[in-house]
Amino acid sequence: MQKYFLNIIILLLIILCFGLPLSNWGAFIAILVILYAIILNKIIIKTNFLILSIGIVFSLTIVKINMDNEYIHMGEQIYSPDDSYLEEVLPDKVALLAKNEWNNLDQPFNSYPNNTENTSNPWAFSADAFFDTPKMTRSIKNINFKNRYDMRIGVLNNAKYNYFGNNYGSSGAYYPLIFSFLLPESFSSEKLCWSGKLIIEENNEWIEYYSEKIKCILLNKNYWGSKEYLKIYALDFNKTIPLSIKIDNNRQLLLYLLSIFSSIIIILLLTNLNRYDVSLISLSVLCILIYMADQYFRGEHPSSFSGMPYMGRGNDGLTHYSFAREMVEALYNNNIKEWLRGSEDIFYMMPGMRYLLGISMPFFGESIFGLLLLISLTPIVIRSLLQRIFNKKWELIMLSCFFIIPIFESFGFFQIYFAKYTIEGFGAGIAILTFIAAFSILWKDDDNAYGKTELLKAGFLLALAISLRPNFLPTIFILLSGISIHFIYTKNFIKILPLGIGFSPIFLLTFHNFFFGNKFVPITNSATIGNNMRNSPEQWRECFNALPGSCNKIFDHIGVWVSFSEPWYILIIGCLLFIIFSKKLTLKNKIFAFSLVCGHLVFLFYEGVARYSHGIWLASFILCLPIIKQKIIHTYKMIR
Numbered sequence: 116m117q118k119y120f121l122n123i124i125i126l127l128l129i130i131l132c133f134g135l136p137l138s139n140w141g142a143f144i145a146i147l148v149i150l151y152a153i154i155l156n157k158i159i160i161k162t163n164f165l166i167l168s169i170g171i172v173f174s175l176t177i178v179k180i181n182m183d184n185e186y187i188h189m190g191e192q193i194y195s196p197d198d199s200y201l202e203e204v205l206p207d208k209v210a211l212l213a214k215n216e217w218n219n220l221d222q223p224f225n226s227y228p229n230n231t232e233n234t235s236n237p238w239a240f241s242a243d244a245f246f247d248t249p250k251m252t253r254s255i256k257n258i259n260f261k262n263r264y265d266m267r268i269g270v271l272n273n274a275k276y277n278y279f280g281n282n283y284g285s286s287g288a289y290y291p292l293i294f295s296f297l298l299p300e301s302f303s304s305e306k307l308c309w310s311g312k313l314i315i316e317e318n319n320e321w322i323e324y325y326s327e328k329i330k331c332i333l334l335n336k337n338y339w340g341s342k343e344y345l346k347i348y349a350l351d352f353n354k355t356i357p358l359s360i361k362i363d364n365n366r367q368l369l370l371y372l373l374s375i376f377s378s379i380i381i382i383l384l385l386t387n388l389n390r391y392d393v394s395l396i397s398l399s400v401l402c403i404l405i406y407m408a409d410q411y412f413r414g415e416h417p418s419s420f421s422g423m424p425y426m427g428r429g430n431d432g433l434t435h436y437s438f439a440r441e442m443v444e445a446l447y448n449n450n451i452k453e454w455l456r457g458s459e460d461i462f463y464m465m466p467g468m469r470y471l472l473g474i475s476m477p478f479f480g481e482s483i484f485g486l487l488l489l490i491s492l493t494p495i496v497i498r499s500l501l502q503r504i505f506n507k508k509w510e511l512i513m514l515s516c517f518f519i520i521p522i523f524e525s526f527g528f529f530q531i532y533f534a535k536y537t538i539e540g541f542g543a544g545i546a547i548l549t550f551i552a553a554f555s556i557l558w559k560d561d562d563n564a565y566g567k568t569e570l571l572k573a574g575f576l577l578a579l580a581i582s583l584r585p586n587f588l589p590t591i592f593i594l595l596s597g598i599s600i601h602f603i604y605t606k607n608f609i610k611i612l613p614l615g616i617g618f619s620p621i622f623l624l625t626f627h628n629f630f631f632g633n634k635f636v637p638i639t640n641s642a643t644i645g646n647n648m649r650n651s652p653e654q655w656r657e658c659f660n661a662l663p664g665s666c667n668k669i670f671d672h673i674g675v676w677v678s679f680s681e682p683w684y685i686l687i688i689g690c691l692l693f694i695i696f697s698k699k700l701t702l703k704n705k706i707f708a709f710s711l712v713c714g715h716l717v718f719l720f721y722e723g724v725a726r727y728s729h730g731i732w733l734a735s736f737i738l739c740l741p742i743i744k745q746k747i748i749h750t751y752k753m754i755r
Contacts, residue, residue, distance in 0.1 A: 577617075
């Protein structure tokens with residue numbers, strides 16, 4: 116218990132270095148390092164070092180109190196000429212300018228009002244302000260953004276704004292944004308640089324500032340006059356002239372660097388990670404950055420480097436993020452029931468992703484850094500599995516394949532895929548991680564090697580995996596049934612209890628559907644829709660009745676799951692069957708192999724695209740690695 120308490124204290128020290136929300140790369144990497152140290156049991160518990168670390172955080176806090184800027188109050192909202200609630204708080208000239216600019220653009224899409232009910236604050240909600248009471252959307256220390264995506268504007272990921280017609284692609288329409296800033300007088304004498312359109316209050320008049328290139332003005336005290344705040348509005352309506360604003364103020368950069376420096380000292384004092392561990396952390400972060408860069412430069416998608424991806428229009432990720440924002444806003448307003456409802460009475464979309472985002476957003480703000488922390492732990496699991504199979508040399512070779520050389524990427528054995536799925540807002544990355552982590556815990560021949568805590572964790576991880584990727588259900592159901600029967604057969608009845616307790620949260624999904632929707636639905640009600648079940652039983656029946664068209668569709672469908680041009684898929688399926696029927700292999704291995712074969716059979720009916728099937732393929736690949744290794748060694752000896 117003392118160990119867990121100290122781990123929490125150390126994690127809190129890192130959080131205090133940066134403060135909430137933890138929506139920057141420095142905080143993300145520092146927390147990731149601490150999580151690695153906790154999981155790998157490499158926390159150094161020395162009283163002197165702990166006291167020194169507390170002193171560092173205390174000193175940093177004093178420096179921040181004395182150096183920090185006063186808060187800038189910021190409002191952000193999707194502009195709509197039909198938003199009467201927002202128009203009420205806008206000055207007449209600003210409202211008229213916004214309406215004229217929107218009408219002149221003559222866009223092919225509608226900008227629907229975000230406010231549909233009477234509200235005292237018509238500005239958009241931001242998870243950044245969860246622990247705050249902002250005047251508008253949120254309070255910030257400085258303004259510095261090159262475009263809207265740098266500012267992590269959460270309302271842009273509202274599923275209401277999902278237009279992607281007119282060949283806009285996944286980036287979708289450039290919805291009009293309006294901003295409001297209240298600058299305290301402490302920002303007088305600072306230089307304000309911008310491109311785009313600003314409207315600044317001067318001597319009780321609203322003056323329009325417009326520039327297509329970066330232009331700067333000095334904010335002298337005359338702008339404030341006798342008022343406490345300088346009021347600035349900004350419009351970002353035109354994609355060809357994106358709004359950019361920067362106030363030259365180096366204090367925030369200095370404080371951020373001090374936060375990073377303090378966290379580094381604490382990490383050096385309180386952890387004992389070796390070069391190997393640090394390499395895993397570095398490569399995990401690098402994989403995230405590589406995919407973000409690829410998405411931006413090659414995919415021409417809005418940048419995700421701010422930590423908040425602009426979710427692809429028409430994709431599930433947008434819906435998950437939108438649901439999570441609604442849940443967090445409900446929780447902010449003390450509506451716990453609505454948070455638990457998860458924006459649906461009966462789940463249609465897989466439920467796990469919205470709840471993970473809904474838990475992480477209060478702490479990480481309008482960002483996915485909380486989820487990126489989870490998928491960055493995948494290398495720990497992969498390394499643990501590889502260490503059971505290979506010597507050190509081959510372990511490093513296989514890890515190189517996992518990070519850098521994608522020769523096994525067809526099986527999902529590639530860290531960039533975990534980053535890709537998570538950045539795009541899909542639950543597959545975390546689902547695969549939790550499934551493989553449970554696999555790592557349960558894949559043991561000796562029943563006595565299972566601790567109660569381990570079984571509890573394994574059950575919970577499997578429940579979480581199903582909530583994120585429901586197509587794992589058949590595999591996990593058969594796996595748990597097989598292991599439970601094995602425990603009964605070997606008279607280890609007591610081990611079933613922690614496994615069952617860990618898995619029991621899965622029934623909360625069924626309870627949710629019954630409680631809110633008054634209907635018995637185990638997980639989601641989308642399991643049998645045509646978009647998911649591409650090969651229905653009726654289609655198979657038509658094929659068996661010798662209707663060529665139906666058979667062609669089935670073969671095309673199966674080709675998505677098992678590409679006929681890539682024989683290694685067939686090799687792995689054959690390996691699983693070999694494990695099942697081999698007399699030399701243990702019953703535990705047979706249970707795993709049989710459950711995975713059943714997981715593969717799901718794709719005879721459901722779509723077998725990568726993000727659905729990679730979890731099953733990855734577990735199959737790892738289970739088969741010892742067999743493949745033995746066959747290669749045997750063949751090598753025969754040749755020699």
